[in-house]
Amino acid sequence: AQSVTQPDIHITVSEGASLELRCNYSYGATPYLFWYVQSPGQGLQLLLKYFSGDTLVQGIKGFEAEFKRSQSSFNLRKPSVHWSDAAEYFCAVGRMDSSYKLIFGSGTRLLVRP
Amino acid sequence: GAVVSQHPSWVICKSGTSVKIECRSLDFQATTMFWYRQFPKQSLMLMATSNEGSKATYEQGVEKDKFLINHASLTLSTLTVTSAHPEDSSFYICSATRIDYEQYFGPGTRLTVT
Numbered sequence: 001a002q003s004v005t006q007p008d009i010h011i012t013v014s015e016g017a018s019l020e021l022r023c024n025y026s027y028g029a030t031p032y033l034f035w036y037v038q039s040p041g042q043g044l045q046l047l048l049k050y051f052s053g054d055t056l057v058q059g060i061k062g063f064e065a066e067f068k069r070s071q072s073s074f075n076l077r078k079p080s081v082h083w084s085d086a087a088e089y090f091c092a093v094g095r096m097d098s099s100y101k102l103i104f105g106s107g108t109r110l111l112v113r114p
Numbered sequence: 115g116a117v118v119s120q121h122p123s124w125v126i127c128k129s130g131t132s133v134k135i136e137c138r139s140l141d142f143q144a145t146t147m148f149w150y151r152q153f154p155k156q157s158l159m160l161m162a163t164s165n166e167g168s169k170a171t172y173e174q175g176v177e178k179d180k181f182l183i184n185h186a187s188l189t190l191s192t193l194t195v196t197s198a199h200p201e202d203s204s205f206y207i208c209s210a211t212r213i214d215y216e217q218y219f220g221p222g223t224r225l226t227v228t
Contacts, residue, residue: 036219043118043207044158044219090157100146100211104157 002027004093006105013081014113021076021108023091032094033074034102035065039087047089050074061085086112115141118210120220127198127227135193135223137208143188144210148217149181152205164191198227 003026013019025031032051036044048059055067065076074091091105117140127133137147146165150158162183164170170183180202182194191210195202203226209217 041221043221044209046216046218049216100217101148101160101163102217103160106157109155 002031002093002095002103004091004103004105006089006091006108008108009106010109010111012111012113015083016080019076019078019081019085019110021089021091021110023074023076023105024072025074025091025093026072027093030069033065033067034092034094035059035063035074035076036090036092037061037087038090038107044090047076081110081112083112083114086110116212116216116218117141118208118218118220120206120208120223122223123221124224125226127225129199129227130197132194132196133198133225135195135206135208135225137191137193137210137220139189139210139218142210142212142218144191145188145213146211147185147191148209148211149183149191149193150207150209152207152222154205158207161193195225198225200227203227 005024034049035047038044047063048057050057050067057065063078067074088107088109090107092102095101119138121136149161152158160173161176162170162172164183164185166185166188172178185191205222207222209219211217
């Protein structure tokens, strides 16, 4: 069965520090992979996605993610965190069929220390 | 582009009544729309998938008679929670897809059943 694991429920980093949010997936083939951010009162916003090609994906707001097939991982990174990055981050895997369904991880809440 | 709206953003209703939530794709025609439910501090749980003009496909464990979904057009889907009970209180989120496979999320609707 397909699944997505985000092992860190909360992460706290200081402003200006680097960030890495972990995501592991279970899927029978190469999946479509996504990272979304959810801020209070706002809908989910797509940060980046991986379908194929270059395994290092650049997204919005300075985020990037690297697809590692051997580790079934798609970790999200940012070299320097800003206070406005505090939010909930969700990793998701998309089924490679016509259903377009997404399976979400449990989310990681990012707290940023001033 | 690719904006999805939901209405209302929050609603309070009495137990036993029904409430309708609208999801609209404002600037594109959505091939498919999805409805999710999110409990506090938890991930998104897919409830159902709807395509314009056809019956919604519900995920296992979701009561189709309680959560009625109508996809009237390529830009509008509605979720009606029938005979609502306090346990139906939740955050309901819709999303819409175009042919590029990406899901665009609405801001969500907070339902409180008293």
